[in-house]
Amino acid sequence: xxxxxxxxxxxxxxxxxxxxxxxxxxxxxxxxxxxxxxxxxxxxxxxxxxxxxxxxxxxxxxxxxxxxxxxxxxxxxxxxxxxxxxxxxxxxxxxxxxxxxxxxxxxxxxxxxxxxxxxxxxxxxxxxxxxxxxxxxxxxxxxxxxxxxxxxxxxxxxxxxxxxxxxxxxxxxxxxxxxxxxxxxxxxxxxxxxxxxxxxxxxxxxxxxxxxxxxxxxxxxxxxxxxxxxxxxxxxxxxxxxxxxxxxxxxxxxxxxxxxxxxxxxxxxxxxxxxxxxxxxxxxxxxxxxxxxxxxxxxxxxxxxxxxxxxxxxxxxxxxxxxxxxxxxxxxx
Amino acid sequence: xxxxxxxxxxxxxxxxxxxxxxxxxxxxxxxxxxxxxxxxxxxxxxxxxxxxxxxxxxxxxxxxxxxxxxxxxxxxxxxxxxxxxxxxxxxxxxxxxxxxxxxxxxxxxxxxxxxxxxxxxxxxxxxxxxxxxxxxxxxxxxxxxxxxxxxxxxxxxxxxxxxxxxxxxxxxxxxxxxxxxxxxxxxxxxxxxxxxxxxxxxxxxxxxxxxxxxxxxxxxxxxxxxxxxxxxxxxxxxxxxxxxxxxxxxxxxxxxxxxxxxxxxxxxxxxxxxxxxxxxxxxxxxxxxxxxxxxxxxxxxxxxxxxxxxxxxxxxxxxxxxxxxxxxxxxxx
DNA sequence: TTGTAAGCGTTATCAG
DNA sequence: CTGATAACGCTTACAA
Numbered sequence: 100x101x102x103x104x105x106x107x108x109x110x111x112x113x114x115x116x117x118x119x120x121x122x123x124x125x126x127x128x129x130x131x132x133x134x135x136x137x138x139x140x141x142x143x144x145x146x147x148x149x150x151x152x153x154x155x156x157x158x159x160x161x162x163x164x165x166x167x168x169x170x171x172x173x174x175x176x177x178x179x180x181x182x183x184x185x186x187x188x189x190x191x192x193x194x195x196x197x198x199x200x201x202x203x204x205x206x207x208x209x210x211x212x213x214x215x216x217x218x219x220x221x222x223x224x225x226x227x228x229x230x231x232x233x234x235x236x237x238x239x240x241x242x243x244x245x246x247x248x249x250x251x252x253x254x255x256x257x258x259x260x261x262x263x264x265x266x267x268x269x270x271x272x273x274x275x276x277x278x279x280x281x282x283x284x285x286x287x288x289x290x291x292x293x294x295x296x297x298x299x300x301x302x303x304x305x306x307x308x309x310x311x312x313x314x315x316x317x318x319x320x321x322x323x324x325x326x327x328x329x330x331x332x333x334x335x336x337x338x339x340x341x342x343x344x345x346x347x348x349x350x351x352x353x354x355x356x357x358x359x360x361x362x363x364x365x366x367x368x369x370x371x372x373x374x375x376x377x378x379x380x381x382x383x384x385x386x387x388x389x390x391x392x393x394x395x396x397x398x399x400x401x402x403x404x405x406x407x408x409x410x411x412x413x414x415x416x417x418x419x420x421x422x423x424x425x426x427x428x429x430x431x432x
Numbered sequence: 433x434x435x436x437x438x439x440x441x442x443x444x445x446x447x448x449x450x451x452x453x454x455x456x457x458x459x460x461x462x463x464x465x466x467x468x469x470x471x472x473x474x475x476x477x478x479x480x481x482x483x484x485x486x487x488x489x490x491x492x493x494x495x496x497x498x499x500x501x502x503x504x505x506x507x508x509x510x511x512x513x514x515x516x517x518x519x520x521x522x523x524x525x526x527x528x529x530x531x532x533x534x535x536x537x538x539x540x541x542x543x544x545x546x547x548x549x550x551x552x553x554x555x556x557x558x559x560x561x562x563x564x565x566x567x568x569x570x571x572x573x574x575x576x577x578x579x580x581x582x583x584x585x586x587x588x589x590x591x592x593x594x595x596x597x598x599x600x601x602x603x604x605x606x607x608x609x610x611x612x613x614x615x616x617x618x619x620x621x622x623x624x625x626x627x628x629x630x631x632x633x634x635x636x637x638x639x640x641x642x643x644x645x646x647x648x649x650x651x652x653x654x655x656x657x658x659x660x661x662x663x664x665x666x667x668x669x670x671x672x673x674x675x676x677x678x679x680x681x682x683x684x685x686x687x688x689x690x691x692x693x694x695x696x697x698x699x700x701x702x703x704x705x706x707x708x709x710x711x712x713x714x715x716x717x718x719x720x721x722x723x724x725x726x727x728x729x730x731x732x733x734x735x736x737x738x739x740x741x742x743x744x745x746x747x748x749x750x751x752x753x754x755x756x757x758x759x760x761x762x763x764x765x
Numbered sequence: 766t767t768g769t770a771a772g773c774g775t776t777a778t779c780a781g
Numbered sequence: 782c783t784g785a786t787a788a789c790g791c792t793t794a795c796a797a
Binding site: 435436437447448451454455479480481482483484485486487488 | 773774775776777
């Protein structure tokens with residue numbers, strides 16, 4: 100593979116000149132410019148990114164550590180990150196954490212050593228303390244997405260999950276439901292706790308006491324949602340609506356309902372969370388609380404790029420508000 | 433950030449020695465070893481990946497160019513790639529082509545310049561000729577996934593789409609259907625043409641003449657599937673079953689059917705293609721032809737890693753066979 | 766406007 | 782087993 104030296108020789112100029120036409124900004128005589136370009140073309144020369152990075156101490160890439168590459172849930176976050184990265188001529192090095200604190204740590208180390216110019220973290224397993232420590236000790240800007248951590252608040256892009264839980268529950272309340280169950284998420288994840296909290300707040304605001312027998316854990320997965328719904332049904336405590344902590348669990352819950360001969364929404368109304376593609380394909384289409392993953396990814400990327408001077412400084416939303424997407428799984432009571 | 437020089441000074445050894453303990457393989461006296469390790473720890477030293485890559489001419493990463501990061505359809509390919517990469521201590525630099533030949537070209541250039549050790553391509557827009565040319569001119573091993581290109585056959589990992597189309601259609605035929613429609617995919621993509629071809633072959637094998645009025649184009653997207661189904665319905669040519677070129681279109685088709693008051697599978701049977709998550713969530717759950725994206729990604733990664741001596745040489749499947757996944761959208765006639 | 770030369774942080778060769 | 786030292790390919794003062 101041709102190097103800058105080959106080009107400089109062929110074009111009869113110094114390496115510095117080649118470098119100048121490559122990077123622009125510095126005046127170069129048209130004649131030499133042309134000679135260099137011709138040589139580059141002729142040799143099929145491509146600058147070596149390592150050498151360049153070593154010299155400039157910049158990589159032209161940002162690192163993203165995500166819990167799972169291309170999950171239905173978080174896929175759009177990556178897409179959002181990539182779109183603004185690409186817009187700024189930056190690329191993406193990704194690594195996944197697989198919901199294991201150890202893998203997350205390893206991946207984080209890798210990315211850091213790789214000297215990406217900035218880091219975006221979307222992780223599940225590591226604790227707030229871990230993350231704060233990473234951020235504190237890191238030489239490069241890191242932003243956390245999908246999570247709010249007090250200690251590094253200005254570096255977090257996240258959804259107001261509490262408001263989301265409240266929104267979902269209030270919607271049901273407003274439709275006349277009083278016995279509203281909740282299928283909760285993976286409780287070690289803050290989102291799950293916050294959504295539950297929102298559910299409780301909404302009930303309280305309507306003077307309805309919290310009833311533990313109306314909540315079952317779905318663990319954010321489909322199977323879990325199915326089991327949780329069966330458990331709810333088996334308890335013989337009646338309810339006319341369920342707020343499910345995410346769409347995946349809602350899909351499972353819907354199945355359990357169908358198997359039990361209950362109609363949605365005639366017998367039981369359902370509200371999900373996330374507004375992933377699933378919600379759209381379910382039948383009946385799921386009313387859900389939308390989490391703007393794509394925009395959150397974009398915001399995170401923008402924050403990261405602005406921190407390294409690649410993107411312009413501007414006000415970017417860090418705390419996103421949930422929005423209710425009404426479809427067909429809720430009936431008035 | 434500490435460099436190897438800092439470490440060597442603190443540990444009172446040469447840089448070479450530090451490098452040796454870092455990379456192993458070469459004997460180092462226990463005393464020095466300990467001193468070096470202590471210094472590394474004390475300084476929080478991390479080798480600079482750029483410098484290392486520049487010196488070794490290896491990056492420790494493989495590049496993946498995919499048509500879309502984390503689409504429901506291709507997401508699993510990336511996941512498959514990443515899993516075997518990770519298994520071998522390699523990481524992933526991804527870039528997306530966005531179904532534009534120009535973007536694909538740019539992304540390809542980027543990855544090549546980035547000197548990833550190998551390249552995996554999953555692209556839509558570029559032609560077979562483009563790809564063959566890239567492969568031919570590239571200094572690093574590239575493997576193409578999700579596509580068969582004669583000229584570089586041994587570097588392709590793909591599904592036998594023709595067999596898939598045949599399989600789907602035959603299934604319907606075996607269930608007694610005779611008037612079988614087809615909602616085709618994006619015809620500029622070989623997969624779409626091959627699936628249609630398979631459909632025709634299956635019909636022919638049963639002595640059923642191909643009837644053009646029974647095929648409509650769904651373009652591989654949901655809207656398209658919906659429109660295609662409406663068009664089919666409007667034609668007043670009756671049919672009892674439809675083979676749809678992918679699950680997304682099938683979702684749209686299902687919707688159109690429902691809107692038209694047709695029941696699935698009682699009135700019309702449906703078979704999809706891909707077995708993406710969608711198929712599973714649809715109601716009724718969609719009978720479909722499974723394309724093993726994850727395994728295909730793994731195979732591609734293995735091929736790439738074997739080519740650079742990172743993974744062991746072994747027989748890896750390159751041509752994958754489609755499998756019919758029976759669910760609830762097909763009834764006997 | 767251009768060239769020379771000194772880094773950037775590693776690895777690898779070669780003596781010792 | 783260990784230490785000098787020359788690459789690796791590019792950028793960037795500094796001079797001219």
